[in-house]
Amino acid sequence: MKLKKLAAVLMAGMMVASLAAGCGSSSESGEAASGSTAAAEDGAYKIALIQQHQTNAFQIAVTEAAEEKAEELGVELTILSADQDAATQISQIEQCTSEGYDAILFEPVDPDALGDASKTASDAGVVVINIISACTDWENYGISALSCGDNVTAGETEMQHVADLLDGKGNIAILTGPSGDSGGLQRMEGYENILANYPDIVQVVEPADCEWDTASAQSTVESWLSAYDLDAIICENDGMAVGAGNAAGADSGIIIAGVDGTPDGFEAINDGRITGTVSQDGGAMAANGIEAAVKLLNGETLESNTIITTNVWIDINNVADYE
Numbered sequence: 001m002k003l004k005k006l007a008a009v010l011m012a013g014m015m016v017a018s019l020a021a022g023c024g025s026s027s028e029s030g031e032a033a034s035g036s037t038a039a040a041e042d043g044a045y046k047i048a049l050i051q052q053h054q055t056n057a058f059q060i061a062v063t064e065a066a067e068e069k070a071e072e073l074g075v076e077l078t079i080l081s082a083d084q085d086a087a088t089q090i091s092q093i094e095q096c097t098s099e100g101y102d103a104i105l106f107e108p109v110d111p112d113a114l115g116d117a118s119k120t121a122s123d124a125g126v127v128v129i130n131i132i133s134a135c136t137d138w139e140n141y142g143i144s145a146l147s148c149g150d151n152v153t154a155g156e157t158e159m160q161h162v163a164d165l166l167d168g169k170g171n172i173a174i175l176t177g178p179s180g181d182s183g184g185l186q187r188m189e190g191y192e193n194i195l196a197n198y199p200d201i202v203q204v205v206e207p208a209d210c211e212w213d214t215a216s217a218q219s220t221v222e223s224w225l226s227a228y229d230l231d232a233i234i235c236e237n238d239g240m241a242v243g244a245g246n247a248a249g250a251d252s253g254i255i256i257a258g259v260d261g262t263p264d265g266f267e268a269i270n271d272g273r274i275t276g277t278v279s280q281d282g283g284a285m286a287a288n289g290i291e292a293a294v295k296l297l298n299g300e301t302l303e304s305n306t307i308i309t310t311n312v313w314i315d316i317n318n319v320a321d322y323e
Helices: 002-015 057-073 086-098 115-123 151-165 182-195 214-225 238-248 263-270 282-297
Strands: 036-038 046-051 076-081 103-106 127-132 143-149 170-176 201-203 232-235 255-260 276-279 306-309 312-315
Touching (some): 046 086, 046 282, 057 076, 057 238, 057 263, 086 103, 103 282, 127 282, 143 282, 151 255, 151 276, 151 312, 170 182, 170 214, 170 238, 214 238, 238 255, 238 263, 263 276, 263 312, 282 306
Parallel strands (some): 046 103, 103 127, 143 306, 170 201, 170 232, 255 276
Antiparallel strands (some): 276 312
């Protein structure tokens, strides 16, 4: 498992190089352009996948699943990272459109910023698929399908398990993803839906935006632990939950929960740094998106233009089934 994870991290690192080169398969110097390309037979569909970033286990799982599905379906896949910059992502969509890609899949950095670029791509005949977190008003910008998890339900599932473990009372704190991210906002909505039923569960500090980052979460929780008596820390992704677990230490007695069901989250469950996670299967979101794009390119009709993965609570009792 460790060797596989190391290889995945190295692969992800290779893919983020030279973002300015756009979607092309080569630069003028002959060096590889930004992203990684899964080659297919001549005449195969050219599909671009533009991720928010490629810096955590969830995104690595997205990358790997997309590549596997592209190989299975015989399409040429180019994977790019926007490095959490909306302007970069818009430029990448425009570049891929101008270079004649058949389909573009993207996970929006800013849900409000990509409408015009998506509409331009769609008007040019490109199949556009939104994955993981939804663009605002996505159906009105030429986007053919949304492949994602149910983030509100994920938040509800996570917070309900925490509430049960707390027996309905205690001091909690919440770590969030980037402000404005639709997935994070929906998970927070799910948290609030559950907390409305538990007046004795108290947020003793305002939620902290740690931008999905493990190190930022660890630093934040270290400062919290010196100032607050916390019974639970609820995190909007596994990367931040791992950071919280690193700060608290193994078997701290603090309930720490995340979302995503990533390998580093599973490892932290096994060694007692975190309590549990809600898996939504980001890899399936990417694979389902590619499959939907190919169906549409083949002239087929989708059963639904919203493709939702399921939520599963994973803790020490069932983690072995998901590793």
